[in-house]
Amino acid sequence: MSSPVVLLDPVEFLQPNRRLFIDTNVFMDTEPRRAGGLKRLFERGQTTILANNNPIVVPTKVVGELTKQSQIDPSGESEERAQAIKKAGAALTFLKSASRVGLVRKDLGDDTNPYADDLFLQLFERFAGTYEMCLLTHDITIKLRIRLLAHRLAKRLLVGVLTKDGDLEVDTDDSLFDRGHRKYARHAARVADGTGNFKDESEVAALKPLLDEFGKIFGLKTSAVKLGPRTTRSSAPSPSTARWPAATPAAPVNPFSARARLKPSDTPLAFSALPSEGERVEWASADKTGTLVLGALLGEGGEGTVYDGDRSTVVKIFDRDHLTRHRKEKIELLVGRNLRAKGLCIPTAVVRNSAGEFVGYVMPKASGREFQRTIFNKRKFEREFPTWKKTDLVDICISFLEKVQYLHSMNVILGDINPKNLMVDEKKNVFIIDADSWQLEGYPCPVGTPMFTSPAMLGKAYSDDLRAMEDELFAVATMLFMIVMTGQFPYIRTGTDGDMVQLIKEGNFAFQYENRNNKDQPEGDWKYMWSHIHKPVKDLFWHSFHREGKRYKKRPTATEWLEAFKAYKSYLRNGRMCFDPMSNDVYPIRNKAFKQDAPIQDCPTCGRKDAIAGIWNDDNEEYFVPRQCNKCRDQQPAPLSTARPPSTTRTAASRPTSQPTATCKDCHTSFPTAQLKYGRCPACTTKANTLDPNRLCTDCRQPFITYDHIAWFTAKYLDIPKSHSAIKQVCPAAGRPTPSPTAKSRSQSQPGFWTRLWKWFAGN
Amino acid sequence: MARLNIGADDLVDNPTPRVPVSLCLDTSSSMSGSPIQELVRGVNLFYDAIDEDDDAHDSAEINIVEFNSSAGLVHDFASIERLQRISSLAASGTTAMGAGVNLALDTLETRKATYSGSGVLYYQPWLVLMTDGAPTDNIDTAVMRVVDMVEAKKLTVFPIGIGSGADMKTLARFSPNRPPLRLDGLKFKEFFEWLSRSVARVSRSTPGDTVKLDLEGLAGWAEL
Numbered sequence: 008m009s010s011p012v013v014l015l016d017p018v019e020f021l022q023p024n025r026r027l028f029i030d031t032n033v034f035m036d037t038e039p040r041r042a043g044g045l046k047r048l049f050e051r052g053q054t055t056i057l058a059n060n061n062p063i064v065v066p067t068k069v070v071g072e073l074t075k076q077s078q079i080d081p082s083g084e085s086e087e088r089a090q091a092i093k094k095a096g097a098a099l100t101f102l103k104s105a106s107r108v109g110l111v112r113k114d115l116g117d118d119t120n121p122y123a124d125d126l127f128l129q130l131f132e133r134f135a136g137t138y139e140m141c142l143l144t145h146d147i148t149i150k151l152r153i154r155l156l157a158h159r160l161a162k163r164l165l166v167g168v169l170t171k172d173g174d175l176e177v178d179t180d181d182s183l184f185d186r187g188h189r190k191y192a193r194h195a196a197r198v199a200d201g202t203g204n205f206k207d208e209s210e211v212a213a214l215k216p217l218l219d220e221f222g223k224i225f226g227l228k229t230s231a232v233k234l235g236p237r238t239t240r241s242s243a244p245s246p247s248t249a250r251w252p253a254a255t256p257a258a259p260v261n262p263f264s265a266r267a268r269l270k271p272s273d274t275p276l277a278f279s280a281l282p283s284e285g286e287r288v289e290w291a292s293a294d295k296t297g298t299l300v301l302g303a304l305l306g307e308g309g310e311g312t313v314y315d316g317d318r319s320t321v322v323k324i325f326d327r328d329h330l331t332r333h334r335k336e337k338i339e340l341l342v343g344r345n346l347r348a349k350g351l352c353i354p355t356a357v358v359r360n361s362a363g364e365f366v367g368y369v370m371p372k373a374s375g376r377e378f379q380r381t382i383f384n385k386r387k388f389e390r391e392f393p394t395w396k397k398t399d400l401v402d403i404c405i406s407f408l409e410k411v412q413y414l415h416s417m418n419v420i421l422g423d424i425n426p427k428n429l430m431v432d433e434k435k436n437v438f439i440i441d442a443d444s445w446q447l448e449g450y451p452c453p454v455g456t457p458m459f460t461s462p463a464m465l466g467k468a469y470s471d472d473l474r475a476m477e478d479e480l481f482a483v484a485t486m487l488f489m490i491v492m493t494g495q496f497p498y499i500r501t502g503t504d505g506d507m508v509q510l511i512k513e514g515n516f517a518f519q520y521e522n523r524n525n526k527d528q529p530e531g532d533w534k535y536m537w538s539h540i541h542k543p544v545k546d547l548f549w550h551s552f553h554r555e556g557k558r559y560k561k562r563p564t565a566t567e568w569l570e571a572f573k574a575y576k577s578y579l580r581n582g583r584m585c586f587d588p589m590s591n592d593v594y595p596i597r598n599k600a601f602k603q604d605a606p607i608q609d610c611p612t613c614g615r616k617d618a619i620a621g622i623w624n625d626d627n628e629e630y631f632v633p634r635q636c637n638k639c640r641d642q643q644p645a646p647l648s649t650a651r652p653p654s655t656t657r658t659a660a661s662r663p664t665s666q667p668t669a670t671c672k673d674c675h676t677s678f679p680t681a682q683l684k685y686g687r688c689p690a691c692t693t694k695a696n697t698l699d700p701n702r703l704c705t706d707c708r709q710p711f712i713t714y715d716h717i718a719w720f721t722a723k724y725l726d727i728p729k730s731h732s733a734i735k736q737v738c739p740a741a742g743r744p745t746p747s748p749t750a751k752s753r754s755q756s757q758p759g760f761w762t763r764l765w766k767w768f769a770g771n
Numbered sequence: 772m773a774r775l776n777i778g779a780d781d782l783v784d785n786p787t788p789r790v791p792v793s794l795c796l797d798t799s800s801s802m803s804g805s806p807i808q809e810l811v812r813g814v815n816l817f818y819d820a821i822d823e824d825d826d827a828h829d830s831a832e833i834n835i836v837e838f839n840s841s842a843g844l845v846h847d848f849a850s851i852e853r854l855q856r857i858s859s860l861a862a863s864g865t866t867a868m869g870a871g872v873n874l875a876l877d878t879l880e881t882r883k884a885t886y887s888g889s890g891v892l893y894y895q896p897w898l899v900l901m902t903d904g905a906p907t908d909n910i911d912t913a914v915m916r917v918v919d920m921v922e923a924k925k926l927t928v929f930p931i932g933i934g935s936g937a938d939m940k941t942l943a944r945f946s947p948n949r950p951p952l953r954l955d956g957l958k959f960k961e962f963f964e965w966l967s968r969s970v971a972r973v974s975r976s977t978p979g980d981t982v983k984l985d986l987e988g989l990a991g992w993a994e995l
Binding site (some may be wrong): 384495529 | 787826883886889891892893976
């Protein structure tokens with residue numbers, strides 16, 4: 008068999024009519040087999056680069072990704088990952104000095120292009136006719152794409168990696184095809200067993216057609232591919248060794264089927280008598296049987312009655328309306344599978360009456376109290392857990408997510424996630440009850456709670472269909488938001504008529520996000536609570552809940568959330584990263600401080616600690632420090648806008664220092680009236696007039712629309728226009744560049760990316 | 772000013788969806804004596820029961836509108852923590868039921884607008900109409916408003932007749948979905964206990980859920 012790779016000299020791509028690019032993953036490669044390769048490349052290429060004035064290209068997007076990676080806190084990460092993070096930091100230092108001496112260009116491709124992968128593809132397609140190009144990357148997907156592109160355009164476009172000696176290692180077509188299939192199998196296995204995340208799903212979706220095309224074009228057959236572990240090294244688990252993340256039992260338990268079809272409708276079961284307190288019943292676990300006497304009645308729920316079992320168990324006896332075939336079969340499945348995990352009240356034994364008929368089940372006792380009665384309301388929260396901080400709520404999210412992740416790995420969908428079947432104790436342990444309503448093996452979860460029901464499920468009968476993972480992940484996201492916000496509903500906003508179904512369906516998540524100005528934020532301190540949430544978690548929330556978010560239809564998995572919340576936890580513990588002392592308060596009373604250098608003071612009026620943070624003013628480039636905290640300000644008479652009783656005016660006038668203030672309509676912070684323009688504070692004015700760098704005109708690929716303008720369309724539920732011409736502005740692509748009618752963003756002051764690229768390729 | 776602000780904080784700091792309940796009570800001269808005393812006792816018992824229920828406590832908001840020769844607000848909507856128990860109601864004059872119902876509906880509209888304006892979730896409101904006689908003013912507008920709202924599922928109405936003199940035909944006009952109920956003797960206590968249980972039941976549901984009323988519990992106080 009021929010060698011799977013071909014070795015080339017990368018220096019040939021430093022000739023004047025050729026270009027060499029490097030992707031992020033090459034800088035973060037920790038494979039010892041290739042150690043030192045990058046260094047060798049630069050040593051070997053140095054003279055050629057300088058002689059031809061043809062530096063290696065590391066696009067701005069790649070530098071941005073490296074910067075982001077290097078800022079991750081490596082503690083708690085795997086050793087390999089920690090090493091990669093360290094490498095990202097080192098690469099940045101190296102790139103800085105390399106670019107200074109002209110070996111590297113890193114000013115190409117600004118943030119206007121959201122995806123580095125797409126950027127490389129666009130580049131290669133656009134300039135294939137002009138240059139021979141080579142990209143160094145480990146990403147198989149992009150390798151496949153570029154190989155196909157080269158074939159389609161019949162041009163020399165290469166993708167490869169570096170060896171230890173700085174040689175260019177290019178896969179043969181078969182080897183690339185083989186590796187593509189292995190990558191596909193890895194992601195597909197994770198999707199199939201329910202542990203997959205968004206990335207797995209999108210890789211599967213992308214690789215499938217790509218590999219089909221690749222096989223057809225290069226005449227390759229799938230049968231040649233062996234789905235074994237990778238020959239070099241395996242960082243991702245192969246499908247046969249996939250692990251269930253939390254609470255893996257000593258003897259592995261097989262997950263339930265991921266593809267079971269909906270069972271026929273549920274039917275009631277016949278029974279002669281329902282046992283009650285003091286009566287003896289029979290029980291049968293996976294491997295034992297016995298009898299027990301029902302202890303004291305602990306509670307009556309909507310579906311049955313719960314009695315004390317022994318010290319660590321309770322017994323649920325269904326009522327007549329809920330004694331059904333589905334419940335019986337579902338409980339038998341759960342008991343038989345012998346799942347054990349702390350905090351999950353999974354049935355451990357089936358319970359039968361004296362006639363031998365199924366009437367209920369035994370489960371471990373939960374401790375603590377329902378979320379509904381403890382953390383979902385400020386009054387109850389402060390009564391139950393007066394000393395808890397934000398980090399304690401983050402711990403609850405983590406405890407909840409670990410259980411959800413485990414159940415999802417077992418192909419169990421909880422279905423009716425709500426604050427009455429989740430309990431929490433004073434040690435922050437979360438317990439999940441109501442296992443008999445879970446969805447598994449085609450038995451639907453017959454109940455639900457509108458507040459936690461996905462837009463797609465709303466209006467349908469819960470028992471009529473199986474829930475999809477997307478429906479479940481809507482409930483998970485909503486629950487996490489409501490834990491962090493102690494009971495506030497994500498879609499709360501002003502101007503509702505109380506119709507919750509409508510609120511969920513419209514997807515207008517009203518909390519202020521980045522430069523969007525949402526005027527529908529609820530009143531009260533909720534906006535401050537939202538403001539202090541760790542940015543990565545905030546991003547996931549916004550993108551999951553807002554109809555324009557990237558994750559609105561591909562909601563984050565439990566595993567993704569778990570990572571985000573673990574990062575939130577280490578963020579709160581890291582005094583340097585989490586610079587605002589109020590960020591760990593459950594009920595902060597002001598927005599998060601703008602930056603590390605923002606002045607933070609106690610309120611001189613009420614003495615509340617850290618209650619005042621400087622507000623950045625873009626116009627005079629300094630912090631404006633309010634005289635009082637928000638609470639004291641709210642106690643003051645409202646600004647004299649409408650009625651002004653003469654007596655008040657006189658008192659106010661006699662006070663020498665007070666200047667008239669008003670509230671900014673976007674950030675709701677109080678400012679001296681003189682600083683407000685059209686009801687906005689200076690910072691919000693700047694924001695409102697800035698062009699959104701993520702929205703590009705379809706004609707000229709430049710930012711073209713201001714945040715204020717976007718907000719206008721959003722408020723009217725209109726689609727956001729996509730080009731200059733759609734908002735009646737002159738597009739530079741039309742040949743008549745005009746200055747932007749509103750304020751210019753920073754990226755506007757430079758020529759656009761493509762312009763600069765053209766110039767560079769043209770040698771200017 | 773300060774008081775109002777505290778009230779506003781109270782409103783927005785609590786994320787629990789609210790159930791606004793308007794008690795629209797007949798205080799005409801025929802109610803004087805034991806009926807009005809029993810009514811006051813019943814209302815205070817209702818407040819206590821709501822206060823003690825962990826769920827209803829955070830969601831119920833109650834006001835009282837009285838009608839005799841004219842209509843008036845006894846107290847506006849407030850959470851149970853701010854509600855003072857009422858010491859007495861004076862019974863006198865005629866039965867301006869139309870004005871009473873209209874005022875109750877107006878206060879409900881205002882309260883809903885406050886919820887909406889501050890970003891507070893709510894359940895569709897409840898109107899409890901109690902009378903021992905027949906209206907002495909025009910009730911057509913009030914009936915039309917109530918019927919429209921009930922049919923649009925924007926209002927749950929409980930028309931209750933007190934004693935044999937209550938005009939059940941008039942009360943029936945206010946209740947398109949179910950017949951009005953006549954209080955069994957002066958069982959105000961039983962009625963208000965039932966009402967607080969029903970409010971609690973609603974506050975344990977989610978806005979938008981269909982909540983079944985405890986019809987079996989009616990037997991404790993209503994003449995069926």
